[in-house]
Amino acid sequence: MYLESHGPPPPKPELIRLGDVIRKTRKKANFTQGQLAKTLSVVPSTISAWECGTRRVHEQSARDIDRELGSSGVVHRAWKQANDSTAVPEWYEEVEQLERKISELREYQNQVIPGLIQTEDYARAANRDTSPGVTEAELSEMVKSRMRRQGILETDPPLIYMVLEANAVTRIIGNRKILSAQLEEVLSLMEKRVIRLQVVPPNPGRHPGASGPFRVYSFPDKPMVASAEYQQGEILMDDSRKVQACLAVFSDVQAEAWSPGRSADFIRKVKEELDECTA
Secondary structure (H helix, E strand, O other): OOEEOOOOOOOOHHHHHHHHHHHHHHHHOOOOHHHHHHHHOOOHHHHHHHHHOOOOOOHHHHHHHHHHHOOOOHHHHHHHHHOOOOOOOHHHHHHHHHHOOOOEEEEEEOOOOOHHHOOHHHHHHHHHHHOOOOOHHHHHHHHHHHHHHHHHHOOOOOEEEEEEEHHHHHOOOOOHHHHHHHHHHHHHHHHOOOOEEEEEOOOOOOOOOOOOOEEEEEOOOOOOEEEEEEOOEEEEEOOHHHHHHHHHHHHHHHHHOOOHHHHHHHHHHHHHHHHHHHO
């Protein structure tokens, strides 16, 4: 994922964490950046870039830092963790960080139930379908990350508005039992007023959301940000014109959708039909 703006993309989360370890280890050893740079035969700006997470650290450099600081492999272990093949994709972590700070979320989804309200079984099945070739370890990490995101729903949740196409509700992900349990969770969240969810009727005639899923994040003290999904992740947009365009599309699909009450009736009917088939 990257942030669309006039500046450079933000540092990757795993590099920021590694940089924090390098900085803390250096300070614990009472080294300045200049002193460490001299022992490693690099310029001080390289140390600064490593610690800020704006420059990737080679494995040998991590080993060299441990050797010079006498840190018994602390930095190298952090390096391995940052480069672990089972690490959660960076865009997962960035979405999670955004959601922790929002005051409102608007999400349109035309394919599946939104990740923020997925059950664990549904999330596992959906990620397996959309991420061919991932290992079980990678899949487990992706599901754990998605489940962590749901922490914002538990205490003083933000205002959450969701609009789903009907086929996102009826599409069987995993199997009928998994979808039924997922729809039960959606209905529960609607009844508790944790989310305000609407469903666009099948074949409505107009398709303002045909360009694909997206979200608009609102914050109490920052400008709004939008994100659009694509196969390998999401693109974040902070350009005000693009954010406003997403808001306009969301308003359009919301106008095409059933009311929350009628949407709940539709979801309940789909669930009942699934339960009849599995009885």
